[in-house]
Amino acid sequence: xxxxxxxxxxxxxxxVPNLRSKTKIVDFDAEPTLDRLPxxxxxxxxxxxxxxxxxxxxxxxxxxxxxxxxDRGYLVMCEVLLPxxxxxxxxxxxxxxxxxxxxxxxxxxxxxxxxxxxxxFPQEGFPAPQGExxxxxxxxxxxxxxxxxxxxxxxxxxxxxxxxxxVNAEVAKGQWEFQIFGKGAKRAADELWIARYLMLRLCERDxxxxxxxxxxxxxxxxxxxxxxxTNFSTKHMREVGGEEYxxxxxxxxxxxxxxxxxxxxxxxxxxxxxxxxxxAIDEFTYGVxxxxxxxxxxxxxxxxxxxxxxxxxxxxxxxxxxxxxxxILQTIQSVTAQALIEDAFAA
Numbered sequence: 001x002x003x004x005x006x007x008x009x010x011x012x013x014x015x016v017p018n019l020r021s022k023t024k025i026v027d028f029d030a031e032p033t034l035d036r037l038p039x040x041x042x043x044x045x046x047x048x049x050x051x052x053x054x055x056x057x058x059x060x061x062x063x064x065x066x067x068x069x070x071d072r073g074y075l076v077m078c079e080v081l082l083p084x085x086x087x088x089x090x091x092x093x094x095x096x097x098x099x100x101x102x103x104x105x106x107x108x109x110x111x112x113x114x115x116x117x118x119x120x121f122p123q124e125g126f127p128a129p130q131g132e133x134x135x136x137x138x139x140x141x142x143x144x145x146x147x148x149x150x151x152x153x154x155x156x157x158x159x160x161x162x163x164x165x166x167v168n169a170e171v172a173k174g175q176w177e178f179q180i181f182g183k184g185a186k187r188a189a190d191e192l193w194i195a196r197y198l199m200l201r202l203c204e205r206d207x208x209x210x211x212x213x214x215x216x217x218x219x220x221x222x223x224x225x226x227x228x229x230t231n232f233s234t235k236h237m238r239e240v241g242g243e244e245y246x247x248x249x250x251x252x253x254x255x256x257x258x259x260x261x262x263x264x265x266x267x268x269x270x271x272x273x274x275x276x277x278x279x280a281i282d283e284f285t286y287g288v289x290x291x292x293x294x295x296x297x298x299x300x301x302x303x304x305x306x307x308x309x310x311x312x313x314x315x316x317x318x319x320x321x322x323x324x325x326x327x328i329l330q331t332i333q334s335v336t337a338q339a340l341i342e343d344a345f346a347a
Contacts, residue, residue: 002027004070007040007059008197009078012048012090015266016318019197020047037061037076049080049090056083062093063190068159075160075197077190096185096326097333103238103309104188104325105231108195109170109177109317111211112146112203118174118216119143119208127173130223134171142169145206149199150176156198162191171224171276172217185329189321214316215270225271225278226317232328233309236336241307245335252335253295254284256327260312263327265319272314279313 005024010017024040026032044050044057059078067073080088087094112119120143121127133141150167157164163181170177180195182188200210215225236245253260261268261281272281279285279294286295288302294314301308315324 001029001072003032004067004073005032005037005076006067006070006073007061007076007078008194009042009059009080010090010092010193010320012044012088014048016320017090017092019193019200021197032064032074034061034064037064039081040078044080044088049088054083057081057088058083058085063187063194065160065162065194069156069201075194077194092320092322092326093186093189096322097329098185099234099329099333100184100187101235102185102188102325102329102332103181103183103233104185104321104328105165105309106180106182106188106192106321107177107227107229107231108180108192109175109226109228110199111172111175111213111216111226112149113174113209113211113216114207118172118211119146120173126221126223130171130173133169133173133175136169141173143174145208146174146176149202149206149208150178153178153195153199153202156202157195160194160198162195164195170226175224175226185325186322189325192321212318214265214267214318219270219273224276227271227278227313228265228315228317228319228321228324229311229313230315230321230324230328231309231311232325232332234329234332234336237309237332238307241305243306246306248335249332250286250295252331253286256331257284257294260314260327260331263319263323264314265316268314268316271316277313281314 003026006021008021011020040059041056043055045052045055049057058081060081061076062079063077065075067075079093080091082088136142165179165181167178180192182191203210217223269281272278274280277291285293287293288297296311
């Protein structure tokens with residue numbers, strides 16, 4: 001059985017990598033599994049990952065998804081390796097900690113663009129001010145192609161086995177959001193990258209671009225930017241938690257503010273201004289149901305004895321989710337490790 005394997009990886013562009021892919025045809029005697037997928041190579045000199053005189057980079061499959069858009073098709077998320085088998089410097093996935101009991105929920109905002117402007121924008125100037133676009137219905141709010149794209153993207157994600165949990169039109173004209181849930185810092189980020197890939201590929205058909213920039217219309221205009229609000233929890237947060245642990249967690253997040261911002265996407269200073277449901281980039285704040293805070297605490301978290309999930313609202317829409325999940329998990333693990341040490345001494 002000949003299968004179409006779409007090998008997908010992140011290139012070496014900075015400050016944010018692009019998705020790249022190419023198709024490998026492989027003959028299998030049964031449904032392919034991750035452990036049977038071959039290593040493959042590519043020209044790293046064309047992706048800013050090697051020089052022309054030594055251009056080979058290698059693709060190590062790390063996650064496999066069905067591709068319902070192609071007959072006998074599969075989507076293969078890959079890490080980039082050097083010829084000696086070690087992770088390439090651009091390989092952000094290999095560099096992060098992992099925990100299968102860490103759960104992440106991404107709220108991926110983005111704009112749909114055509115001819116250099118968001119869908120629904122006039123050739124000159126701006127459409128009606130923000131107000132009716134969020135969760136809007138009807139042609140004047142969402143146009144004639146966006147919902148078709150969004151609905152088909154849902155089906156592609158479901159077909160791939162990705163836990164897409166919802167979609168909606170967002171605050172600005174031409175702006176949308178989809179939500180992805182995943183378990184494990186690496187696996188959750190794998191699924192978001194594949195969901196992004198599916199959206200980008202789908203939009204090719206309609207001559208539409210996906211703009212993930214956090215402030216594509218500029219900071220000087222009164223239009224919302226795009227975020228990647230990241231909901232997170234660990235087994236300890238869900239099952240043990242407690243007010244004292246929560247306070248220690250907030251102290252750790254505050255002390256690591258700069259390290260988190262460094263992982264939360266470029267040009268975030270344009271978005272994290274204290275306006276448009278954001279906190280200022282140079283401060284760390286938190287509050288119950290506060291969408292203007294750096295970190296939002298759900299009512300359910302407090303009612304459950306400070307157990308459950310929290311929402312970091314600072315990551316922006318084009319940030320690398322591997323770096324986001326890795327940084328969040330690193331900060332949480334520092335607090336959990338300290339708590340275990342203190343418990344051991346108390347005993």
